[in-house]
Amino acid sequence: MRLLLCGCLAASLHAQAFSSDALKNPAVARALESVAPRQQAIVEDWIRLTEIPSPSGGEQKRAEWIRGELSRIPSLSDIKTDSMGNVSAVRRGSGGGRSLVFAAHMDTVFPASTPIRVQREGKLLKAPGIGDCTGNLIAVLELFRALDRGQVKTKGDLIFLATVQEETRLKGANEWLRGSGYRPDHFAAVDIGLGNVWYGAFRISRLRFRYTSSGSHTLFSRGLANPAKAVAKAITDLYAMPLPQVEPGLEEMKLPVLNVGMIGGGTVVNAIPREAWFTVDLRSLDSATQDRLESSVARIARAAADAERVGFHLEKPDGNDFDYSKARPRQERQGHPFVKTAVDVMNHFGAAGPAGSKAIDAGSTDANVGVSLGIPSIAIGAIRQQGAHTLEESAEADSIATGVKVLIALAVATAGI
Numbered sequence: 001m002r003l004l005l006c007g008c009l010a011a012s013l014h015a016q017a018f019s020s021d022a023l024k025n026p027a028v029a030r031a032l033e034s035v036a037p038r039q040q041a042i043v044e045d046w047i048r049l050t051e052i053p054s055p056s057g058g059e060q061k062r063a064e065w066i067r068g069e070l071s072r073i074p075s076l077s078d079i080k081t082d083s084m085g086n087v088s089a090v091r092r093g094s095g096g097g098r099s100l101v102f103a104a105h106m107d108t109v110f111p112a113s114t115p116i117r118v119q120r121e122g123k124l125l126k127a128p129g130i131g132d133c134t135g136n137l138i139a140v141l142e143l144f145r146a147l148d149r150g151q152v153k154t155k156g157d158l159i160f161l162a163t164v165q166e167e168t169r170l171k172g173a174n175e176w177l178r179g180s181g182y183r184p185d186h187f188a189a190v191d192i193g194l195g196n197v198w199y200g201a202f203r204i205s206r207l208r209f210r211y212t213s214s215g216s217h218t219l220f221s222r223g224l225a226n227p228a229k230a231v232a233k234a235i236t237d238l239y240a241m242p243l244p245q246v247e248p249g250l251e252e253m254k255l256p257v258l259n260v261g262m263i264g265g266g267t268v269v270n271a272i273p274r275e276a277w278f279t280v281d282l283r284s285l286d287s288a289t290q291d292r293l294e295s296s297v298a299r300i301a302r303a304a305a306d307a308e309r310v311g312f313h314l315e316k317p318d319g320n321d322f323d324y325s326k327a328r329p330r331q332e333r334q335g336h337p338f339v340k341t342a343v344d345v346m347n348h349f350g351a352a353g354p355a356g357s358k359a360i361d362a363g364s365t366d367a368n369v370g371v372s373l374g375i376p377s378i379a380i381g382a383i384r385q386q387g388a389h390t391l392e393e394s395a396e397a398d399s400i401a402t403g404v405k406v407l408i409a410l411a412v413a414t415a416g417i
């Protein structure tokens with residue numbers, strides 16, 4: 001079985017391996033050459049879009065701007081905004097090729113009131129949301145403009161997708177992939193830094209534990225049960241829980257991992273709190289490990305409540321994680337020609353620097369939804385960025401030209417010309 005699988009993969013890899021000859025096609029060459037002269041105009045669009053506030057669930061202004069730009073690209077059809085606010089468009093292929101979605105998200109983690117003025121410091125652009133994901137979104141838009149400038153005709157369909165609410169459990173991508181009626185052959189979330197290729201999907205559980213009591217004035221509190229003590233015990237015990245060995249090959253990410261990110265409770269200094277709580281963000285690479293860890297976490301948290309004789313409530317504020325029962329096994333995802341093509345394309349343009357591009361079994365982007373549905377899915381990046389999710393976020397202005405070329409090459413290599 002194993003030999004058979006390897007044989008199949010080798011054959012399909014060979015059939016779809018990236019060849020730089022495809023880039024010599026006159027239309028593709030025109031598209032690639034059209035990017036550098038546009039560098040300044042692309043950066044101007046990038047700045048304009050970054051300065052439109054777009055918190056998760058409040059992406060409408062960005063969506064309108066995107067729609068306006070899409071309407072000026074002649075080859076696009078089916079330009080749509082769905083009920084949740086995702087904006088999509090189809091660039092129809094001539095037939096006989098594989099379809100590919102390029103998705104980037106419109107939302108940022110910053111509230112609408114956050115001041116956003118893009119500052120230029122040398123080659124750096126600085127602003128909240130400049131990298132995650134505005135730069136990537138602009139690169140995807142420019143990909144479709146460039147294909148038109150070169151008059152590139154692909155065999156497979158290419159789909160533009162600007163999603164909403166990626167930062168809140170990938171809600172937009174989930175809605176589009178399950179509800180649009182379009183089942184793509186490949187899905188690329190353009191949402192990370194330029195260089196590596198992610199082909200996985202982290203399992204993510206967000207848990208909230210609440211401990212309750214009837215409360216009491218400090219003067220009468222001696223010896224009574226206290227939810228704050230239960231929180232302290234639970235957190236101490238959780239961090240003492242042995243985790244499986246760190247998964248290799250994930251660069252600086254160390255998984256499996258659990259993190260207590262929020263803690264709270266009580267209303268006054270001189271009483272036992274009626275309630276105290278904390279949250280756990282739990283992540284691992286596969287469903288079996290995740291299920292096992294989640295049960296252990298819940299058991300330890302409950303034992304703390306029992307030991308302290310307080311009430312116990314386990315909540316999942318964001319609901320359950322995606323159902324990954326249809327996801328392809330790790331080896332199959334890793335060996336898929338789409339992943340190999342993306343790595344080859346990155347290396348062709350030197351996108352990852354001298355170290356070269358790596359395929360990594362990671363994922364916390366819109367591509368997770370594709371992985372859960374068994375669609376060959378990757379996360380890639382089209383810009384070099386730093387400090388995502390912080391007010392000090394920055395990106396390298398020049399990197400986007402390389403990023404757009406990477407997207408052009410990936411599009412033609414995958415959809416065929």
Ligand SMILES: [Zn+2]
Pocket residue numbers: 105132133166191
């Ligand atoms: Zn993002």
